[in-house]
Amino acid sequence: MTTEFDLGALLAERGAERYELHAKYLNPQLPRMLHTIGFDKVYERAEGAHFFDADGNDHLDMLAGFGVMGLGRHHPVVRKALHDVLDAGLADLTRFDCQPLPGLLAERLLAHSPHLDRVFFGNSGTEAVETALKFARYATGRPRILYCDHAFHGLTTGSLSVNGEDAFRDGFAPLLPDTAVPLGDLDALARELKKGDVAGLIVEPIQGKGVHEAPPGYLRAAQDLLHRHKALLIADEVQTGLGRTGDFYAYQHEDGVEPDLVCVAKALSGGYVPVGATLGQDWIFRKVYSSMDRVLVHSASFGANAQAMAAGLAVLSVMENEQIVAGVRRTGDLLKSRLTALVDRYELLADVRGRGLMIGIEFGRPSSLKLRGRWTMLQAARKGLFAQMVVVPLLQRHRILTQVSGDHLEVIKLIPPLVVDEADVDRFVTAFTAVMDDAHSGGGLMWDFGKTLIKQAVANR
Structure with missing residues (x-):
């Protein structure tokens, strides 16, 4: 006896196996990488510039599926x-x-x-x-x-x-x-x-x-x-x-x-x-x-x-x-100006650049002796680890999804859905400021996680 295909029933029955299925049948390194950096989350639905997990917590999307979700999800x-x-x-x-x-x-x-x-x-x-x-x-x-x-x-x-x-x-x-x-x-x-x-x-x-x-x-x-x-x-x-x-x-x-x-x-x-x-x-x-x-x-x-x-x-x-392009100019200018204002405040923050809602945040060698040693240690293991150290707490502590802009780069790229608003900008800048405060304190969970990344980088050489 054949049964009619039911996508909802299939997902309900086997959706929880998502990471195991990927590890077995697709790219085995993707679930491994996501688990290492704590990105192995389960998102159940999405709308506009936000994801929602099983507990109903919303996550701000500053990645837009690598730019695919220009209008956000499910317009x-x-x-x-x-x-x-x-x-x-x-x-x-x-x-x-x-x-x-x-x-x-x-x-x-x-x-x-x-x-x-x-x-x-x-x-x-x-x-x-x-x-x-x-x-x-x-x-x-x-x-x-x-x-x-x-x-x-x-x-x-x-x-x-x-x-x-x-x-x-x-x-x-x-x-x-x-x-x-x-x-x-x-x-x-x-x-x-x-x-x-x-x-x-x-x-x-x-x-x-x-x-x-x-x-x-x-x-x-x-x-x-x-x-x-x-x-x-x-x-x-x-x-x-x-x-x-x-x-x-x-x-x-x-x-x-x-x-x-x-x-x-x-x-x-x-x-x-x-x-x-x-x-x-x-x-x-x-x-x-x-x-x-x-x-x-x-x-x-x-x-x-x-x-x-x-x-x-x-x-x-x-x-x-919806005059999307004009909105991008306004929101992009706001986001870039608020981030640029932080450059003089944080010695690890080297540059903010880009146009509209395509913004790069670059980190660089700090001037203080306290931070310089830790920065040098990260760079010796693998360039790009500090940027990854910023991306991880943005997601884990502040529920904001971002990305490192390229292999061996100390740059975070922001390419959110073009429909993000001023409240989303404020949420990102507030979270980013908190992460930068933690990084410049010289201790805390962020630098502990850096040690995990160093071990992983050395193991993969």
Whole structure:
């Protein structure tokens, strides 16, 4: 006798096994890592910028699922759009017709970048980057892609080729022909372009790893250099796009910057359905899709599916109707100004940087003898341990979820849902201040936990 599938019953019966199941069947290091730092919590529901555990305690989300939850979790407009598209029973993904939703979403997206003309829809940020790399190489007839030191553009083989972190690349060669240049170094860019084999430069206007912003004027000057050498500017807005930095796209903070290709994903999904998009100029698309024989030369089986398109349309509607970008500017300015005011107060706090609701908090070597010895001990074991020592009590004591901004970095990155409010900002700053007070007291649970991290770091060498 067969029984009807009941998702609720399955979760009720086996949901408590979540960490054991992951350890047995998925990545065995993830539950191990979460247990080590005390992040092996059980969240039962979520709404907006908050999680709730089994006891009803709320946790403030300053991570947004690595930027996916731009509108927070379970926004009612996005939920309704997905219910509506499922109830419509559309003849989706027939592959040999033209459905209306992809065209409508492309139209709405392109309205925010009037110099671009066409869109390819994939399923993720890394697919959006892969598309841009392929299109740039084909359109220019050149093989080499330039990227910036410390960049992150994805982990598939093509996007890994333009990843500026060796730890991700090690063991996966050979990759595409590529060359890294320092972010902001126009002379290095010019030297590479003179070789005549460069298809384009891919750049994050604000790098996710470490939260480093391109210097003022760099993107415009790089664009001019690239075009002079018949190469393309590719803006990776997977994390920075859709309002994250206080403009719809981060490249729009600089006048005159008009990338040839733009990659978006993450927040376009509404947090529900994976979606990626590569926006580009008409001539590039016409060159790639140059004849009917090449109609499927670049495609994705689930690309432009109805659920993803409906989610994207709903997200853009909410952003407009709720004036999300203007809200990001206000809340981001408040958060950054309050954190910047703490830099002179705490010797372990070196810098606060970023735009909108993409903020990096960097820690540095203290001046006092009392703290310097402990800092040196942490650095000798593994760079990045102090930042982890801040992240852990923020969650365990203050129920605030944050992240270290990259491997071996003493930087915390804040990328909360764009709907956080002044009360959330006040809660974070109050909690962060308490953690900093504890760290500067020279004792307490925070430094005891540091010893645990040191032992773990040494054991993993």
